[in-house]
Amino acid sequence: MVRTATTHYFGAGPALLPTEVIKKAAEDLVEYQGCGLGLGEISHRSAPAVAVVNTTKSNIKQLLHVPDTHEIFFLQSGGTGEFSAVVYNLLASFAKKAGKKGKADYLVTGTWSQKAAEEAKRLGVDVNIVVNGKKASANGKYDFIPEPETWGPFGTADDTAYVYYCDNETVNGVEFSYVPIVPEGVELVADMSSNILSREVDVSKFGLIFAGVQKNIGIAGVAVVIIKKSLLDKPTDEELTALKIPLAPIVFDFPTVVKNNSLYNTLPIFNLHVVSLTTELLLKNGGLKAQELISNRKAEKLYAALDAAPSGVFNLLVEKKSRSRMNIVFTIIGEGKEQVFLNDAKAKGMTGLSGHRSVGGIRISNYNAVSEESVDLLIDWIKKFSS
Amino acid sequence: MVRTATTHYFGAGPALLPTEVIKKAAEDLVEYQGCGLGLGEISHRSAPAVAVVNTTKSNIKQLLHVPDTHEIFFLQSGGTGEFSAVVYNLLASFAKKAGKKGKADYLVTGTWSQKAAEEAKRLGVDVNIVVNGKKASANGKYDFIPEPETWGPFGTADDTAYVYYCDNETVNGVEFSYVPIVPEGVELVADMSSNILSREVDVSKFGLIFAGVQKNIGIAGVAVVIIKKSLLDKPTDEELTALKIPLAPIVFDFPTVVKNNSLYNTLPIFNLHVVSLTTELLLKNGGLKAQELISNRKAEKLYAALDAAPSGVFNLLVEKKSRSRMNIVFTIIGEGKEQVFLNDAKAKGMTGLSGHRSVGGIRISNYNAVSEESVDLLIDWIKKFSS
Known part of the structure; x- marks a missing residue:
């Protein structure tokens, strides 16, 4: 089974997982270790x-x-x-x-x-x-x-x-x-x-x-x-x-x-x-030392792109020292601009960017499974949108 | 994806599900409605x-x-x-x-x-x-x-x-x-x-x-x-x-x-x-009226096969009026006989037949997904074992 569509997904959760994990899980749901049964169908004490x-x-x-x-x-x-x-x-x-x-x-x-x-x-x-x-x-x-x-x-x-x-x-x-x-x-x-x-x-x-x-x-x-x-x-x-x-x-x-x-x-x-x-x-990929480097790098370049925008485009909501590496929240200044940002992002294959229903705005979630490729694509869009 | 092995599974739970359900679920885990994401990866409020x-x-x-x-x-x-x-x-x-x-x-x-x-x-x-x-x-x-x-x-x-x-x-x-x-x-x-x-x-x-x-x-x-x-x-x-x-x-x-x-x-x-x-x-299959007929028929023929065995083979543990249609429990009389029953059943592709760890014996679970074919195969084995 393959995913027919390519999605760069930045939703806040339940969230994207590595495609290879999801594919293996799906196989194991149908049949686990060749036993004729899937992993959802056996006793939890087996x-x-x-x-x-x-x-x-x-x-x-x-x-x-x-x-x-x-x-x-x-x-x-x-x-x-x-x-x-x-x-x-x-x-x-x-x-x-x-x-x-x-x-x-x-x-x-x-x-x-x-x-x-x-x-x-x-x-x-x-x-x-x-x-x-x-x-x-x-x-x-x-x-x-x-x-x-x-x-x-x-x-x-x-x-x-x-x-x-x-x-x-x-x-x-x-x-x-x-x-x-x-x-x-x-x-x-x-x-x-x-x-x-x-x-x-x-x-x-x-x-x-x-x-x-x-x-x-x-x-x-x-x-x-x-x-x-x-x-x-x-x-x-x-x-x-x-x-x-x-x-x-x-x-x-x-x-x-x-x-x-x-x-x-x-x-x-x-x-x-x-x-x-x-x-x-x-x-397999080097443990949390490796993951931390990746998570931090992705977050840093996203914030850098947002910070580099001319003033009056984005409003970053969180004080720099407290910024989350996982959920990057901001609003876009100007009526209707957020919808333009979201719609055009979607047209480019990027989804899951709406802020939480209680606060609105934009939220980029940068969990482990969000690839550097997705982040780079989003950064391109942020740069283009703000230029 | 297919199940490589054929298993007639009578486990008490988590239990067998219809193969077509499991296959569809596995597909939807990988990608749901062509959206590029699986159903485990999207917001519960989407x-x-x-x-x-x-x-x-x-x-x-x-x-x-x-x-x-x-x-x-x-x-x-x-x-x-x-x-x-x-x-x-x-x-x-x-x-x-x-x-x-x-x-x-x-x-x-x-x-x-x-x-x-x-x-x-x-x-x-x-x-x-x-x-x-x-x-x-x-x-x-x-x-x-x-x-x-x-x-x-x-x-x-x-x-x-x-x-x-x-x-x-x-x-x-x-x-x-x-x-x-x-x-x-x-x-x-x-x-x-x-x-x-x-x-x-x-x-x-x-x-x-x-x-x-x-x-x-x-x-x-x-x-x-x-x-x-x-x-x-x-x-x-x-x-x-x-x-x-x-x-x-x-x-x-x-x-x-x-x-x-x-x-x-x-x-x-x-x-x-x-x-x-x-x-x-x-x-699709006719609702609970249809399912009830099937569940009852499968249970009745299993009990009939056990009841028809010569005395001294099986010990059915539950009074007739209180017998469960879903979980049919009995012991096999004679030292080591239960293990023979289970081992030979397994060799014929029938598994999940051990009683609960707290009570032992044999337990046949007859949930909705257990097919008539599986039940008939088990009945054949019960007849052969007891003859």
């Missing part, structure tokens, strides 16, 4: 399915150099499900350690961290907003990540279960270029849904990292979680209830999921297999 | 993705004659996730109506309804086990569905939010041949994960029906839910918390999901598309 789980874990462990202090597992979930799962599980870990219900600190730098903080509040967490990018912004928008010196105050290891942040904000186009420094003894939690495996990460700094896979490494249906093993210890359900800590639905109870090698309930093995294939390809 | 949601809803509405009093929606979930989701949502509906926390009645007739009841208890529900098939059984096993006259007592509409049962127990091979009659005003909830769309159902009798799709109608990753619309009304989160009713994680909050046409968070559209294709095929 040997080939368990091998998919173990291979994907191993690939991610190699790519991110995940230390033995941390465990990798998979859930039938995405980012929004993990907003809730973080609450249940990190409050339980803290209660095990401290014998009480912990608070939580949130760095709110865009739509997704805002939603995560709202969900924590909804579930009864005492949420401390350490920084709010929108309130700190001169424009009243999530258009930068305020300097760490302006944050605070954080909670303490004595009362706070975790500090939460979103490493890359897909809607607003801001990305952390560093790992936030948090008080000693407070666990750091990161949503890396939209930039996972696009660069190297020092996993040892994190209590928990999660990512819905459907932007950079897979099709929707699975979340990857990396957790510090010591956080898998929890009180009994009775103790949690007495402390007014909500219990996770069993499918989101991390200790249960880990104890069962991600197979407590039916994991969508076919969807995980796509992650297995993309991570295999990343390893 | 027009083609929304069309998949709407088409699947429409197909299921037609197949099950879902009345306008009921809503169909989809979740990134499976049966085990729904055990919890039922609790959150049905207690909320009841609290809206009655201003208090409701109890719940469970009919426990096998492993899955037992797990569902345990999850409800864990989440703080006052669970009333109306019937326990294992305790009622002379063998101490879930080997029959006790007669309704022996059940009870049920709760009342005044104190009980719902009555829960599992329509077909995959592990134990018992299936309801009727819809349980419950007290007026108490909502009936059914897990139909393993027999959904294998027969006609009078949806109007149910408050809620759910099904993980990976047995009869899809690959793992999605649950189908049909709910009485009046149950989508719920108190505020504050009211729920005051009543000690646990809040659903937002991805399992049915009113939120329905309000967003199943797209509040990222639904695995590719996985749902497989359901769209199987339901389209069912409609």
Whole structure:
């Protein structure tokens, strides 16, 4: 099977995947390893399915150099499900350690961290907003990540279960270029849904990292979680209830999921297999050091082209230091100009460039699967449009 | 793409799907509607993705004659996730109506309804086990569905939010041949994960029906839910918390999901598309009236072959009136005989026949995609083995 049309796709997610991955996945959907059945049709506890789980874990462990202090597992979930799962599980870990219900600190730098903080509040967490990018912004928008010196105050290891942040904000186009420094003894939690495996990460700094896979490494249906093993210890359900800590639905109870090698309930093995294939390809192509160079180079030249345009053409929305490598957001000045930009881009085979429905404008998503060729074509169009 | 090997597969799930469905799905994974992208790579809010949601809803509405009093929606979930989701949502509906926390009645007739009841208890529900098939059984096993006259007592509409049962127990091979009659005003909830769309159902009798799709109608990753619309009304989160009713994680909050046409968070559209294709095929082939005839005929002849064997060969585990049409369970008498049966079946191209790891023995799963040809081949083998 081939793709009949050539598309240079810059959508924000679910997003483009490497064509060779998609083709292999399609073959394996029809028949896996010559067994007469496709990978979607076999038991999640059969040997080939368990091998998919173990291979994907191993690939991610190699790519991110995940230390033995941390465990990798998979859930039938995405980012929004993990907003809730973080609450249940990190409050339980803290209660095990401290014998009480912990608070939580949130760095709110865009739509997704805002939603995560709202969900924590909804579930009864005492949420401390350490920084709010929108309130700190001169424009009243999530258009930068305020300097760490302006944050605070954080909670303490004595009362706070975790500090939460979103490493890359897909809607607003801001990305952390560093790992936030948090008080000693407070666990750091990161949503890396939209930039996972696009660069190297020092996993040892994190209590928990999660990512819905459907932007950079897979099709929707699975979340990857990396957790510090010591956080898998929890009180009994009775103790949690007495402390007014909500219990996770069993499918989101991390200790249960880990104890069962991600197979407590039916994991969508076919969807995980796509992650297995993309991570295999990343390893083959030199790992995250190589991918990071490519991701950074593509982003840099896109921003360079936009910055080089005469003033009055584009309005780049995000402060330079906070610019996302993955989602490049801007507006085009002049009524109807954005539609011209989008229509002509489409005529040239470039799609997926509309901004998020909540903010409008243009958004170029620069995930791992977006080729240098696509980026160069778009840069040509940006130059032509702005000249 | 073709399957190189011919397999007659009787696995219990994730299970066989129609080859034409799998092939079409594989094509659509590579490229959907000539757009240059596969269906796993486009936004869940794009027009083609929304069309998949709407088409699947429409197909299921037609197949099950879902009345306008009921809503169909989809979740990134499976049966085990729904055990919890039922609790959150049905207690909320009841609290809206009655201003208090409701109890719940469970009919426990096998492993899955037992797990569902345990999850409800864990989440703080006052669970009333109306019937326990294992305790009622002379063998101490879930080997029959006790007669309704022996059940009870049920709760009342005044104190009980719902009555829960599992329509077909995959592990134990018992299936309801009727819809349980419950007290007026108490909502009936059914897990139909393993027999959904294998027969006609009078949806109007149910408050809620759910099904993980990976047995009869899809690959793992999605649950189908049909709910009485009046149950989508719920108190505020504050009211729920005051009543000690646990809040659903937002991805399992049915009113939120329905309000967003199943797209509040990222639904695995590719996985749902497989359901769209199987339901389209069912409609083409005459709907559930036709499918029910086929399912029943295949099950009847399998049981007939097993019953016709000389005594001392097979031990059919389930009382005749409670026999499942979908999962036919038995043991083979004599040491090592089961392994001979399985090995020789495999040599003849028949696989997936081992019983569930918790109960052992043999299990023949007879889902919609298991062809009459496969069934006839297996019957030949059963006859030969037992003669």
